[in-house]
Amino acid sequence: MNEQVISGYKSQSLGLHGTIPGADQLREKAFSNFEAQGFPTKKSEDWRYSDMRQFHKQAYGLVDHAAKPELPDMLGETAARFVFINGRYSEDLSDLGDLWQAISIRPLANHFMSNEYRVNELITGTDAVSCLNTAMLRDGLVLSVPAGVEIDDPIEIVHVMSDASNQAAHVRHVVELGEYAAVSVIERFIGDDSAYWTNSVLQARVTEGAKLRHIRVQEDGANAVHTAKSYINLDGGSEYICTNVALGGKMSRFDAEVRILVDGAKAIVNGVALAGSGQSHDMHVHISHIAPHSSSDQVFRTVADSHGKTSFQGKITVAKDAQRTLADQSFKALIFDKTAEANAKPELEILADDVKCSHGATVGQLDDKAIFYLTSRGIDPETARQMLVAAFTAEALEKIEFDDIKEALSGRIATWMLTRTATPKA
Amino acid sequence: MLKIKDLHVQVGGTEIIKGLTLEIKPGETHAIMGLNGAGKSTLANTIAGRDDYTVTEGTITYQGKNLLDFEPHERVGEGIFLGFQYPVEIPGVSNLNFMRTALNGVRKYNGLEAMTAADFMKLVRAKAKALDMNPDMLKRFVNVGFSGGEKKRNEMLQMALLDPKLAVLDETDSGLDIDALRIVSEGINAQRRDDTSILLITHYQRLLDYVQPDFVHIMIDGKIVKSGGKELAIELEEKGYASVV
Ligand SMILES: Nc1ncnc2c1ncn2[C@@H]1O[C@H](COP(=O)(O)OP(=O)(O)OP(=O)(O)O)[C@@H](O)[C@H]1O
Ligand SMILES: [Mg+2]
Numbered sequence: 001m002n003e004q005v006i007s008g009y010k011s012q013s014l015g016l017h018g019t020i021p022g023a024d025q026l027r028e029k030a031f032s033n034f035e036a037q038g039f040p041t042k043k044s045e046d047w048r049y050s051d052m053r054q055f056h057k058q059a060y061g062l063v064d065h066a067a068k069p070e071l072p073d074m075l076g077e078t079a080a081r082f083v084f085i086n087g088r089y090s091e092d093l094s095d096l097g098d099l100w101q102a103i104s105i106r107p108l109a110n111h112f113m114s115n116e117y118r119v120n121e122l123i124t125g126t127d128a129v130s131c132l133n134t135a136m137l138r139d140g141l142v143l144s145v146p147a148g149v150e151i152d153d154p155i156e157i158v159h160v161m162s163d164a165s166n167q168a169a170h171v172r173h174v175v176e177l178g179e180y181a182a183v184s185v186i187e188r189f190i191g192d193d194s195a196y197w198t199n200s201v202l203q204a205r206v207t208e209g210a211k212l213r214h215i216r217v218q219e220d221g222a223n224a225v226h227t228a229k230s231y232i233n234l235d236g237g238s239e240y241i242c243t244n245v246a247l248g249g250k251m252s253r254f255d256a257e258v259r260i261l262v263d264g265a266k267a268i269v270n271g272v273a274l275a276g277s278g279q280s281h282d283m284h285v286h287i288s289h290i291a292p293h294s295s296s297d298q299v300f301r302t303v304a305d306s307h308g309k310t311s312f313q314g315k316i317t318v319a320k321d322a323q324r325t326l327a328d329q330s331f332k333a334l335i336f337d338k339t340a341e342a343n344a345k346p347e348l349e350i351l352a353d354d355v356k357c358s359h360g361a362t363v364g365q366l367d368d369k370a371i372f373y374l375t376s377r378g379i380d381p382e383t384a385r386q387m388l389v390a391a392f393t394a395e396a397l398e399k400i401e402f403d404d405i406k407e408a409l410s411g412r413i414a415t416w417m418l419t420r421t422a423t424p425k426a
Numbered sequence: 427m428l429k430i431k432d433l434h435v436q437v438g439g440t441e442i443i444k445g446l447t448l449e450i451k452p453g454e455t456h457a458i459m460g461l462n463g464a465g466k467s468t469l470a471n472t473i474a475g476r477d478d479y480t481v482t483e484g485t486i487t488y489q490g491k492n493l494l495d496f497e498p499h500e501r502v503g504e505g506i507f508l509g510f511q512y513p514v515e516i517p518g519v520s521n522l523n524f525m526r527t528a529l530n531g532v533r534k535y536n537g538l539e540a541m542t543a544a545d546f547m548k549l550v551r552a553k554a555k556a557l558d559m560n561p562d563m564l565k566r567f568v569n570v571g572f573s574g575g576e577k578k579r580n581e582m583l584q585m586a587l588l589d590p591k592l593a594v595l596d597e598t599d600s601g602l603d604i605d606a607l608r609i610v611s612e613g614i615n616a617q618r619r620d621d622t623s624i625l626l627i628t629h630y631q632r633l634l635d636y637v638q639p640d641f642v643h644i645m646i647d648g649k650i651v652k653s654g655g656k657e658l659a660i661e662l663e664e665k666g667y668a669s670v671v
């Protein structure tokens with residue numbers, strides 16, 4: 001690993017010492033962990049499809065200027081909106097609604113001050129990229145929903161990057177759901193054309209009977225790289241329903257690490273990725289069934305245009321005691337021509353004997369017969385392709401319970417198809 | 427309406443249509459009969475514009491225009507409809523959304539405003555009722571899980587909605603029960619006007635009892651080898667291809 005890169009991050013991390021009370025030790029520990037591992041390369045099985053070369057060449061700096069970029073419209077009806085500009089929480093731009101009456105939400109730094117003793121258990125993550133996120137800890141939200149409280153409308157967290165070439169934002173959100181609480185979190189990522197890095201982690205503890213809905217919409221700028229990790233721990237009878245939509249960036253990577261710790265929990269992790277020319281989207285899911293009677297489901301649909309690439313690695317592990325586990329996984333990829341790429345690697349590791357697991361992966365092209373059928377009814381070929389892609393991706397959006405948001409996302413997919421067909425293709 | 431002259435068509439490098447000539451005038455109904463593999467569906471798909479069917483020689487003129495200059499969806503805009511021998515299943519696309527997009531595509535091509543969802547619903551319900559179709563089928567995915575006969579009825583519904591000038595119906599009668607055959611035939615007859623033409627492709631004289639053709643053609647090995655009136659179909663049914671041609 002490049003010494004200059006390491007020392008670059010080291011001085012950044014040291015520079016942050018004292019900025020968050022009680023976090024210095026955690027930072028140091030995370031940094032030595034990062035240093036020991038270094039950024040992953042293609043040789044690591046988990047990262048074989050991700051092009052990490054840019055991380056080995058230079059250390060992304062910390063963004064230090066506040067910008068006033070334009071904010072996107074809300075995706076749908078929301079209970080509150082939190083805005084992070086270049087990785088820093090913006091109180092001015094955020095709108096808490098009347099959420100504060102029901103739940104506790106505060107910037108990570110404040111939370112640390114009052115909970116110093118919990119610092120170590122609060123922050124998880126052991127892979128190099130998450131460790132770097134911890135070593136660079138600056139901002140994030142801590143969202144605690146008290147037992148029994150259900151928030152109907154989703155909470156939107158918008159991450160905006162602006163004028164941040166060769167700079168990075170390491171944001172960390174912590175979600176804690178009390179027993180039988182319910183909340184929906186939409187994370188959005190947008191940015192300008194600068195060559196920035198978004199490195200985002202969300203960790204959640206979903207206690208007994210609670211329900212966390214998680215929607216991620218990644219629309220980073222064309223030159224951005226995006227890495228993200230979700231660490232989810234599920235207690236008895238709880239639910240985690242995640243939909244990840246990857247549209248932007250030149251390289252993006254999403255990792256979901258879900259652990260079912262107590263009986264009867266349910267995890268759904270779905271995703272859609274659309275890769276245009278030169279883009280690559282990599283999605284990883286690891287669902288670990290540790291306790292019995294739990295279920296998990298993964299539905300991923302990806303589309304790669306000419307010179308675009310999508311990858312999926314889905315791992316299901318079932319521990320010896322996790323009897324009566326139900327686990328499904330389905331990955332389907334569309335490639336538009338021979339220069340497009342789709343990779344799939346399902347992995348099952350089952351130690352219990354009374355389980356039902358299934359998985360399937362297919363890669364194909366748009367069905368010519370279907371296109372001809374649609375055009376033979378007067379539908380122009382662009383619209384026909386758009387309809388088929390919408391139909392193809394719909395299944396992976398199905399678990400979004402908010403119709404307006406689902407529609408907005410379908411709209412994004414249609415727009416992607418329109419802009420792609422607007423450029424002439426060989 | 428349609429003039430086909432010395433048409434040669436290749437599919438996957440093999441010549442399937444080998445010099446076919448046919449003229450259909452406005453108001454006429456023609457039937458093409460022929461052995462399996464004669465090239466009937468190839469002809470129908472060529473008229474509709476399937477792009478892997480290559481016209482190597484000959485011409486197709488439709489309403490005075492060179493049909494081969496038009497893309498498949500433009501041909502529909504110009505008034506051509508193909509009823510498929512094997513309608514395609516499209517999972518994830520609802521029948522209603524499909525038909526509305528189709529109708530509005532054709533309207534747009536002809537400079538008309540898009541039909542509102544409410545008007546469209548009224549229209550499609552009425553047309554479906556005339557074909558004795560279960561309205562639930564409108565909400566289902568296009569042809570997915572439809573029985574053979576239901577698929578053919580769905581084709582007829584699309585024809586009724588698009589109201590073509592020239593309908594090419596490829597074995598629309600196959601897979602239909604007796605009642606369905608009568609209903610579908612009524613649908614076809616409703617489409618027969620002084621200014622419209624129909625080209626029926628069929629193996630059975632039975633359909634021609636309901637939809638009486640003005641001309642019957644026998645197609646063998648990529649060519650029309652014999653033409654006549656309705657009596658030709660009866661003769662075929664009685665004696666078989668070997669003794670008629
Ligand atoms: N891709 C292809 N390459 C070579 N031959 C093909 C190809 N597709 C179709 N054919 C052949 O073209 C011939 C004509 O097929 P077509 O479907 O037009 O026949 P048809 O008259 O409609 O028959 P049927 O009565 O069975 O529907 C057949 O022999 C078929 O095998
Ligand atoms: Mg045929």
